[in-house]
Amino acid sequence: MKLIYSLLLVLFISFSCSKSDEHTAESQYRSIHSTSSIEETIQGKTRLLNVIENNELLDSELADAINSNDSYNSEQIIHNMANDIANQYQNSGINLYQEFENDETRIILLGMIEDMNDKYLINPSSANIGCFFTAVSTFIGVTQARSIWRSIVSGSYNVGTVIDALKLAGKRVAGVLTVAIMVYDVGECLGWWDATVPITPDPSAVSEPTNINxxxxxxxxxxxxxxxxxxxxxxxxxxxxxxxxxxxxxxxxxxxxxxxxxxxxxxxxxxxxxxxxxx
Structure with a gap:
């Protein structure tokens, strides 16, 4: 009976909840990203962590902007971070600003998801995967979060599929402080910050996370x-x-x-x- 259920499970996963949209990005980027994420790390560091460490003050600058409800500085920090991430992909011939129609939130989300996958491959026990996807679920949706989460843990992760998923999810309206808070929370989950600065954001800027756990x-x-x-x-x-x-x-x-x-x-x-x- 268990064997029958397993076969049914494979059939359902293959054919249920399918999308009719063509996954152009997946085929376009599969050859570019065909190697293991471990092989693509920069001097033993995950790609996004390399971006983060270029600015040793990022955690305190981001925390200060959040705590002072400073939309202007938050926007500048988010813009610079998105630009740094996009530049890394540009070197591989991928224009993330074009792919995501200049939506910097989705550029940052892709960088975060890639970093999560890198961390999990290098050391699964160090990757706080549940905390991470709870933090970003407000932006990518529960279904997409679980789908990506599942692909990372099962070893079937593909960046082209994630790009397509973020494109299909569309541009989500969110205030810049909300994005900044999400970035800071994810930084805590992934261990980006050397010393966490407590944040006390304006309640109106905080989105209630969807618990996917x-x-x-x-x-x-x-x-x-x-x-x-x-x-x-x-x-x-x-x-x-x-x-x-x-x-x-x-x-x-x-x-x-x-x-x-x-x-x-x-x-x-x-x-x-x-x-x-x-x-």
Whole structure:
């Protein structure tokens, strides 16, 4: 029976929640980024960390701008950071300003996601992946966050796919202080800052992060060992909380996996409730 579920899982992941959009960036950049991220590190440092370390005062400058509610300086810091990231990709023939229609928030998000992937490849235990994606989920959405999270942990990460995903997500309206706070929070998650300066931002600039950790990443990876422990318990929970029979319960599980926990799918909240009940 577990084998049948595993086969169903593969089919659902392959065909459910598919997009009809052509992934032009993926094919364009696959050859450029075909080597391991570890091989692409600069003197043993991740690409974005190399940018961060070029400005030793970045953490204090960013914290000061946030604490003083200084939109002007926050914007300058964000602009300089995006420009530094874009310049690194320009050397490989990738114009991020063109790809993202001059949206510097998405340029920074790409740099952050690339750094997260680099950190995970180099040392998975040092990569605070849950903290990171909770910080950026407001900007990329829960479904995209889980999809990228899943690709990093499973080893299927591809920068072209991430560029396409960020392009499809579109430009999200956010104040510059909100972006600055996100950058600072991510810096804490990824260990960018030598000494963290406490920030007390204006509450109006703080976006409520969407917690994407209620469903463990192992659930989305489809590990047989993981489901040996949880599958029957999840099915029994669903049978007692809305599923009409075992077939529907199995379908809910597979749909949540294939759609990366899309909150628009009602089954996602049912799976979240199961994991909340055992924590």
């Amino acid at each position: 209620n469903i463990p990443i192992d659930f989305f990876l489809g590990s047989e060992a993981y489901f040996d422990i949880h599958w029957s318990s999840i099915v029994n929970y669903l049978l007692g909380n809305g599923a009409s029979d075992t077939t529907e319960a199995n379908s809910i599980i597979n749909n949540v996996i294939s759609c990366n926990g899309d909150p628009a799918y009602e089954g996602t909240s049912m799976i979240e409730s199961y994991f909340n009940s055992i924590n």
